[in-house]
Amino acid sequence: MIKIAVGLGKNKDVIKACEAFKKENNNVEIITVDNDNDLVKAILDDNVNAVVRGSLPASSVMKELKSKFSDISRATYINGNNIEFLLTPVGIDEGATIEDKLKIAIYCGEFLKKQSKIPKIAVMASGRKGDYGRSEEISKSIDESNELTKLIKENTDFEVINHYILIEKAIKDKCNIIIAPNGIMGNIIFRTLVLVNSWPSCGAVTFGINSIYIDTSRDQNIKGYLRSLKLAYKLANII
Numbered sequence: 001m002i003k004i005a006v007g008l009g010k011n012k013d014v015i016k017a018c019e020a021f022k023k024e025n026n027n028v029e030i031i032t033v034d035n036d037n038d039l040v041k042a043i044l045d046d047n048v049n050a051v052v053r054g055s056l057p058a059s060s061v062m063k064e065l066k067s068k069f070s071d072i073s074r075a076t077y078i079n080g081n082n083i084e085f086l087l088t089p090v091g092i093d094e095g096a097t098i099e100d101k102l103k104i105a106i107y108c109g110e111f112l113k114k115q116s117k118i119p120k121i122a123v124m125a126s127g128r129k130g131d132y133g134r135s136e137e138i139s140k141s142i143d144e145s146n147e148l149t150k151l152i153k154e155n156t157d158f159e160v161i162n163h164y165i166l167i168e169k170a171i172k173d174k175c176n177i178i179i180a181p182n183g184i185m186g187n188i189i190f191r192t193l194v195l196v197n198s199w200p201s202c203g204a205v206t207f208g209i210n211s212i213y214i215d216t217s218r219d220q221n222i223k224g225y226l227r228s229l230k231l232a233y234k235l236a237n238i239i
Contacts, residue, residue, distance in 0.1 A: 001027055002049045002236050004229065005042035007056030008032045011218055014054040017225035021233075028233060036060045043211050044068075050212035050232035052203065054225065057218065062091065071208035073104045074215055075111075075177075076190050077231060080200035085176045086111070090190050090204055094183040098144055101179055102151050107207035108177045109158045114239060119158040121177040122170035123149045126185075129164050141181050148179070195219060203228035205235075212236055 002025075006018055018030050031048070033039050039061055042048045053061065066072050073095070075088035086108045089095030095104060109119035126141035133139055142164065149162040158177075163170040167189065170178055180186030193199040195217065201224060204215040212235045214228045 001029055002233060003029045003031065003047065004232050004236070005031045005033055005039065005045075005048050005051045006229070007039045007052065007054035008034045009055035009057065009218060011055035011220070013220070013222045014225045016222045017229060020222070020226055021229045025233065030229075036064070040064045043209070043213050048211075049236040050214070052214045052225070052228050052232050053216045055216075055218045055220075062215075065206075065209060065213075069209045071103060073100070073107060073207050074204040075104065075108050075207070076186075076194070076204045077202040078193065078199055079202050079227070079231075083171070083199065085171070085178050086205070087178050087180065087186060087190055087193075089180060089183040090186040091183045092187050095180065095186065096182060098148050098151065101148050102155065104207070105148075105152050105158070105160075105177065105179055106156060109156060111205060111207070112176060117176065119156075119177055120173075120175045121152060121158050121160040121179065122163045122167075122173070122175035123152070123160060123179050124167060124170070124181055124185075125162070125164040126181050127165050129162075131165075145181070194224075200224075200227060202231040205231075212239060 043051045074091050075086040076090045088104050095101050112119045123145050125145035127138040131138050132142050145162050149160055152160045194201040206213040214232045216228050
């Protein structure tokens with residue numbers, strides 16, 4: 001029996017998603033929790049196979065987890081018809097340094113390899129390669145993207161391409177890991193693709209902890225929460 005804990009906040013679509021998921025799976029037990037403390041306890045509980053944030057707020061949960069684990073990061077798993085990639089960093093306070101983004105790239109690559117997928121990484125920047133010199137901020141971002149691309153090549157066997165600001169080419173090129181310049185830009189990309197344009201997201205996979213924790217948006221719909229439950233269930237069976 002797979003035990004999954006799910007956070008229940010103001011958005012009740014998560015309840016409907018849980019009901020639909022249980023109808024499809026007989027060997028799953030879903031436990032709903034209505035506060036941050038109990039959600040953190042579930043994440044740290046070895047008897048719980050996976051946790052989905054559902055519609056609870058994220059800030060205090062992540063703050064508590066970061067007090068216990070030093071290298072936490074998240075990657076949103078976008079997965080639909082002919083579209084599949086991890087978008088990272090997506091936490092507004094994540095991916096601030098090149099070293100942070102290198103760790104995230106390695107986490108994402110290893111995550112895909114556990115699912116028998118071949119990592120193909122796109123590194124992003126705040127401008128095209130030819131935009132160098134237009135501002136100090138843009139030039140710094142381009143320099144960092146070049147350095148990150150170099151470090152990923154030196155530290156992994158993953159395929160990596162610097163697509164600079166051209167995220168449309170990265171997606172067209174079937175890159176399955178997209179590394180935004182920082183967490184703020186990654187969060188905006190997520191909101192634009194998933195919450196505005198309804199791209200199918202399974203939620204954000206949390207790396208750097210010993211448990212399976214799928215971080216979801218409070219504003220997701222039934223289908224979105226159902227995708228997150230399916231991902232949690234899948235990971236609980238293979239990891």
